[in-house]
Amino acid sequence: MRIDVWSDIACPWCYIGKRRLESALEGFEHADEVEVVWRSFELDPSAPVPPVETSTVALARKYGGGPEQIAQMQERVSELAAAEGLDYRLDRTLHLNTRDAHRLLHLALQVGGPQLQGSLKEALLEAYFVQAKDVTDQVLLEEIAVSAGLDTGAVRRVLSGDDFDAEVGADVDQARAYGASGVPFFVVDGxxxxxxAQPTEVFAGAVERAWAERQPALQTIPGTVSGDDAGACGPDGCEVPQR
Incomplete structure (x- = not known):
């Protein structure tokens, strides 16, 4: 079974949602048969490279209310993140473009499948939210990607060109086709x-339900004969119909 997740590197709720999904899968009996694929979504495709201001300043300009009000909102989000074991630094995160990070995630999926992509996704989110690093910096992106298991040459080729740009755009288009106007957005088994970032029990319920629907209960069709005349073999041998 596959779970597709649309998210952005610079989305604080996306990291929280990732942890809650992971918690749900930890309690799922068939978790080793579930693949999680990370899909691209850009909250602000026009964000600059390199960044020129913090996310606090950018949000205050976008929504009004001043940096103090935005900082209070960020503090509440940080408290929720802490409950999931995440130590956010939202007062230091930068307003930046995430396109290159998304393109590397597509590279990881292509060469290493969902497991490698998941490792890179986690590393990018930690770099941005916990370490408050500039994830537009190509030297840093290369370091993170190679540490996650990607080949240096492949990473450099992607960062120096436009590889996987179309795939990022296709992900965004698919999210819109689903009616998703924000992230995170999860699609369980299609x-x-x-x-x-719903509570863990919401994800757990959806996963259990989708799995059950993939594994329909067996319905036994009654035969026209029964007992010894039905003809069957078991550990003790085969039945022989009586005349």
Whole structure:
């Protein structure tokens, strides 16, 4: 079973949602048969490279209310992140463009599948939210990607060109086709869409339900004969119909 997750590197709720999904899968009996694929979504495709201001300043300009009000909001989000074991530094995160990070995630998926992509996704989110690093910096992106397991040459080729740019755009288009206007957005087995960083039990319920629907209960069809005349073999041998 596959779970597709649309998210952005610079989305604080996306990291929280990732942890809650992971918690749900930890309690799922068939978790080793579930693949999580990370899809691209850009909250602000026009964000600059390199960044020129903090996310606090950028949000205050966008929504008004001043940096103090935005800082209070960020503090509340940080408290929720802490409950999931995440130590956010939202007062230091930068307003930046995430396109190159998304392109590297597509590279990871292509060469190493969901497991390698998941390792890179985690490393990028930690770099941005916990370490408050500039994830537009190509030297840093190369370091993170290679540490996650990607080949140096492949990473440099992607960062120096436009490889996987179309794939990022296709992900965004698919999210819009699903009706997702924000992230995180989860699609469980192509059947159930979940919008936002919902509580762990919501993810657990969706995963259990989708799995059950993939594994329908066996329905036994009654035969025209029964007992010894039905003809069957077991550990003690084969039945022989009586005349």
């Amino acid at each position: 059947r159930y869409g979940i919008s936002g």
